[in-house]
Amino acid sequence: MASTAVGTASRERASADARTGGRVARGIAFAALGGICWGFSGTCAQLMTSGFGVSASWITCVRLLSAAVIFLAVCAVREPRNLLAALRDVRSLARIAAFALFGVLLTQMSYLTAISYTNAGTGTVLERLGLVLIMLYVCLRTRRLPKVREAAGLVLAIAGTVLIATKGNLGALAIPAEGLFWGLVSAFALACYTLIPGKALEKWGSFIVTGLSMLIGGVVATAAVRPWTIEVDLSLDLALVMGAMVLVGTFAAYLFYLQGITDAGPVRAGLVGCVEPVSATAISAVWLGTPVVPVDLAGVALIIGMMFLVAQRDDRPAQGAAAYDGAVDNLPPFQGRATELGYYRARRAVRGDFGRMKEVLEDGRRAVRALGIKEGRKRYPSARRLMRAIDDGCAYVVVAQRTADGEGAASAQDAAGSERVIGVFALDPKGDPAYAHAVGARWADGAGGPDGGAVYAALHWVTVAAGARRRGVGGYILGTAERIAREEGLSSIRADVYRENAPIRALLEEYGYRHCGDIELRPGLGRVRRRAAYERTW
Template sequence: MKEANRTKGLLLVITGAIFWGVGGTVAQKLFQQYAINVNWLVTTRLLIAGFLLLTVQFLLKDRSQIIDVWKKKSSAVQLIIFGLLGMLAVQYTYMASIRHGNAAVATLLQYLAPVLIILYMILRKQTVLSRQDIITVLLSLCGCFFLLTNGSLSELSVPAPAIIWGVLSAVALAFYTLYAVPLLPQYDSLVIVGWAMIIGGFALSFIHPPWHMDFTRLPIGAYANLGFVIIFGTMLAFFFYIESLQSLSPKETSLLSSLEPLAAVMTTVFWLHEPFGFMQWIGTACIIGMILLMALTKKTPSVE
């Protein structure tokens, strides 16, 4: 029975990580092929996925938590801040980076968040600089250099806006990870993330309401891709990841989640036929190596 649960956990985290990675590539296709507006996609994705996560909580877990989280003023304020500066910031900057560049680069840049967390904790004197930290930072810097320049000092191989949004995405993910720590022990993850998505989507609705879209111009293929991003690339990816923690250690789950950037790179290059130079592959290997190093040697905060 224990082995069966472990096998189930492995399948869930692997599937969830692949869904996240492929979801970014499908979003890229929506931007490039169907000219979907970034603001509209983020708004729609957050509202629908957040509603679905709370529905899962209502049907399968402690439904009282959905309301209880709003009864305490401290947790309510934290949740609003988390929804706006955490969830919305992460989702918007990540999608904007994809829009200006591609899913592979956006995902790899976002995975620099653990390095930012290390540096933050060192500056706050919450941890000491270790040899592993130095190796991790060096791998991330080398990875970024090769990924963004393809080894050339004279030019960038990735558009500057994609890099800026990608780095901001890493900063937002670092904040998201650190700020979520006090909330998660009090309430189920589905409650926190579901409400955070709805808060973020509601706020962005004032800039781009989800109903402001000419739905008649979109072919069936666009709706299929949109459905994949919302259902598989957001809602199921997160749900599978959380469920895997029931039978796997956080270390194992963190390690296997490194399949996300790998899936994003592979689908971007081989499905969308984005050009990727040899040195960019070296940079990709450095960043994935950094993720594996952190997952294998210490417990890493895991957030999607």
């Protein structure tokens, strides 16, 4: 029996590893597709400016407004309440407006203008110099010198730019000075595009932020440029190229790249996305016959080398409370309705959170009692179990920024710091031993269980503070838990709840959890506990 259990667990672990490997491979493929589509977008811009004689300003207006309509239509269908809430959030709208003007609009105008003076490959490569500006900004903000690989990337970037601009003849520019100028402006705009929208993206998600910023940028550009006054020879061919640029080079590129981040993670996806300048150069050469000489290829190779050096990260895991931060990198898909709470994020709990975590869990017990559910005399989790989960790194808190005057702090303890705890949950990547012996469960991956190596994570104690409910925090917890489990290489999350707890059951089912039956949990001591079991698989 023991050998059979070990063999089954080994097969389950191998199956989970295979699924994880397949998901990463799929993410790499999608990220590459996104980069290729962006390169295709640059070639479409080159064709319209050089072949059809259309100005970059006219293309910018039409592209931004058309893409905004598509993005916002998708948001209106998928998350209408979040879209309306974002429109009422003045702080986020101000940041999105800055992102629209200095990120989206400036990027489009400068990039397309650089292409109009040069070509798709050159314009894309020059734009990617923005990664160097981002690296320098990070060094200034953290008050440190560039690391060796960052300094090497800076040298490669300068060398590649010089080669592309001079074609190897250092005494003269081989591309128009205007093309070089707008290429460097597009690099600055790319840095703004990356650095400005961080908090808005954390709060509302990328689709809403991108759609609103494209709308704002498109409206401002249209008011300034007045594209209806620009003489353009409208034709079917021009409409087809513009439609391909919007659908393939903007919307599809964005969709593919987001899926790449979800499946492969931001680091892998970012590196694979470096295929964009290569694809722009290749598509422009094949489709439009743009000449490419060996010195161009050398310059492209140097700048791509810079991208890998600058985008590379240390593999050392973080420690303590920062070992997992839900506000960084690829965020869970649900962010919204946080206007009243400010920006919130998840992190591993530390011992200093113990008191406030007990208060939030007590809030949850009161809510359960209000539903008419009798928990019994024994409190769950006990103080000892809660502290053990903190020490084991399985307990997490959701924290929100405290306002400057302390308003909104849930307790004096919170008011003393810069953040307040508004949610608690536990996620154990080793699973729950009780599930291996539960009666009545129909798990998707079999019994699993820690005795043979769990292929799932066990989610417990999902609780939101009384003053933070109905703000999307519960959905944020589920999204964060899923991301942690995915990063651990697991294939599902399991949870159990009171059968009478209709609100949490509705939340689980809305998020994609499957009801696996009403189960009986039999702890070593104490009465039998009857719960509704749920599982989320991917």
